[in-house]
Amino acid sequence: MAYQSTTFLIACFLNWLIQIHGIDQCPCHTPSLCKPVQIGPRSEVVAFSVYRGLWKYYDWTHLTTIALFEEQLPNIDPNLLCYAHSHHVRLVPKASFPVQQLTNKTHIDQWIKDKVKMIKTKFLDGINFDIEQSIPIISPEANDLIKFVNQTTTAIHSAFPGSLVTFDASYWPQCTIGHCYKNVAISKIVDFVITMNYDEEGSLIASANSPFRNTVYSIHAYKKAGAQMSKIVTAQPWYGYNYRCLGILIDDICHGLITRRNVKWNIQGNDDSSKSSIEYGEIEKYLNSNKTSGSKWSNSSQSPYFNYKDAKGAIHQVWYDNPKSLSIKYSYAIKSGIRGIGMWSTDFPNYVQYPKESAAMWKCIDTVLKNSKP
Ligand SMILES: *[C@@H]1O[C@H](CO)[C@@H](O)[C@H](O)[C@H]1NC(C)=O
Numbered sequence: 001m002a003y004q005s006t007t008f009l010i011a012c013f014l015n016w017l018i019q020i021h022g023i024d025q026c027p028c029h030t031p032s033l034c035k036p037v038q039i040g041p042r043s044e045v046v047a048f049s050v051y052r053g054l055w056k057y058y059d060w061t062h063l064t065t066i067a068l069f070e071e072q073l074p075n076i077d078p079n080l081l082c083y084a085h086s087h088h089v090r091l092v093p094k095a096s097f098p099v100q101q102l103t104n105k106t107h108i109d110q111w112i113k114d115k116v117k118m119i120k121t122k123f124l125d126g127i128n129f130d131i132e133q134s135i136p137i138i139s140p141e142a143n144d145l146i147k148f149v150n151q152t153t154t155a156i157h158s159a160f161p162g163s164l165v166t167f168d169a170s171y172w173p174q175c176t177i178g179h180c181y182k183n184v185a186i187s188k189i190v191d192f193v194i195t196m197n198y199d200e201e202g203s204l205i206a207s208a209n210s211p212f213r214n215t216v217y218s219i220h221a222y223k224k225a226g227a228q229m230s231k232i233v234t235a236q237p238w239y240g241y242n243y244r245c246l247g248i249l250i251d252d253i254c255h256g257l258i259t260r261r262n263v264k265w266n267i268q269g270n271d272d273s274s275k276s277s278i279e280y281g282e283i284e285k286y287l288n289s290n291k292t293s294g295s296k297w298s299n300s301s302q303s304p305y306f307n308y309k310d311a312k313g314a315i316h317q318v319w320y321d322n323p324k325s326l327s328i329k330y331s332y333a334i335k336s337g338i339r340g341i342g343m344w345s346t347d348f349p350n351y352v353q354y355p356k357e358s359a360a361m362w363k364c365i366d367t368v369l370k371n372s373k374p
């Protein structure tokens with residue numbers, strides 16, 4: 001009781017400090033842990049973190065950077081901050097920007113000012129751009145985006161020497177599903193781009209989320225387009241897709257709804273949806289329930305999948321990534337000389353219910369990195 005009321009008083013005092021000074025009190029025992037991580041360029045293992053409180057389950061051996069998404073940002077766990085900085089792991093907030101404001105100088109200047117303030121008051125280490133909005137081909141916005149990223153990067157690097165600015169890019173350097181960003185030009189400005197090597201296939205028939213061949217093409221395409229390998233980090237999926245098959249053809253080919261126009265998955269995101277994303281934790285559950293075909297392996301995409309029947313008798317096919325498919329892609333990425341690897345998202349395994357399977361996801365990174373040492 002006494003402890004609680006003291007804690008309450010301290011919390012009130014800290015709130016008052018924040019309101020008066022606009023700055024958070026350093027929550028770490030060692031004040032130096034509130035300073036941005038100061039370390040030169042290094043190989044990267046970048047975690048995209050979306051849920052609160054799961055960082056305690058991460059394997060911190062090789063982690064270098066954690067990009068924090070929405071749910072974490074308003075109220076960053078102080079224990080995470082101190083722990084990350086004590087392990088020389090950078091924390092960078094996800095940052096989005098409305099593309100229709102790319103020519104609005106007032107908006108840009110205010111936005112940058114807000115981000116600099118946020119980094120300062122929350123003791124962060126830079127920023128991770130995640131724009132994810134449509135920019136059509138032959139549109140001035142693609143160049144405006146470069147200018148905007150440049151202005152922000154310059155501002156953050158000069159306000160916080162040694163800070164990290166990264167950009168979430170598509171797995172092709174050129175246009176991908178209406179996102180015509182000039183990713184190679186952007187890679188020259190920021191510290192590195194993180195290519196999102198997922199959501200790649202599965203439009204006419206069910207197929208892998210991130211086949212091995214696409215990771216290979218992706219790295220080659222960036223190289224050919226003039227990107228430096230030290231500016232590329234590949235993020236691989238720690239999730240998959242669940243397709244409700246209209247039928248299964250020979251060779252286990254699951255096909256979707258046949259509309260008048262074409263064969264297409266209905267991806268409305270409602271209960272009727274016949275294609276939905278599925279987190280690795282949920283996949284662990286299916287596989288542990290033994291009510292599936294068991295994990296099968298596709299040679300052509302170097303990815304695992306399984307089939308199962310739902311309560312209504314409909315056949316489903318789930319395509320995903322596991323330690324085996326990830327090892328193949330992570331090994332290839334490391335051997336190709338890119339800056340590093342990562343995943344969307346570190347919070348998708350079910351660490352509590354399936355600790356062994358979840359640990360295996362991290363273990364594959366450890367094995368790949370150890371094997372890559374000369
Ligand atoms: C430009 O940004 C400012 C500040 O956010 C906003 O008030 C203004 O409406 C914007 N202008 C346009 C044309 O959207």
Ligand SMILES: *[C@@H]1O[C@H](CO)[C@@H](O)[C@H](O)[C@H]1NC(C)=O
Pocket residue numbers: 146147150151154189
């Ligand atoms: C980025 O900004 C700096 C400083 O304003 C400028 O010198 C440089 O040319 C810009 N680079 C690009 C690619 O726009």
Ligand SMILES: *[C@@H]1O[C@H](CO)[C@@H](O)[C@H](O)[C@H]1NC(C)=O
Pocket residue numbers: 288289290
């Ligand atoms: C699934 O099958 C394996 C191997 O036959 C067995 O060891 C395990 O207990 C089964 N799990 C469940 C949840 O039925």
Ligand SMILES: *[C@@H]1O[C@H](CO)[C@@H](O)[C@H](O)[C@H]1NC(C)=O
Pocket residue numbers: 299
């Ligand atoms: C997949 O590849 C393995 C090893 O190369 C081979 O033994 C196996 O027969 C192949 N399976 C199919 C279905 O092609």
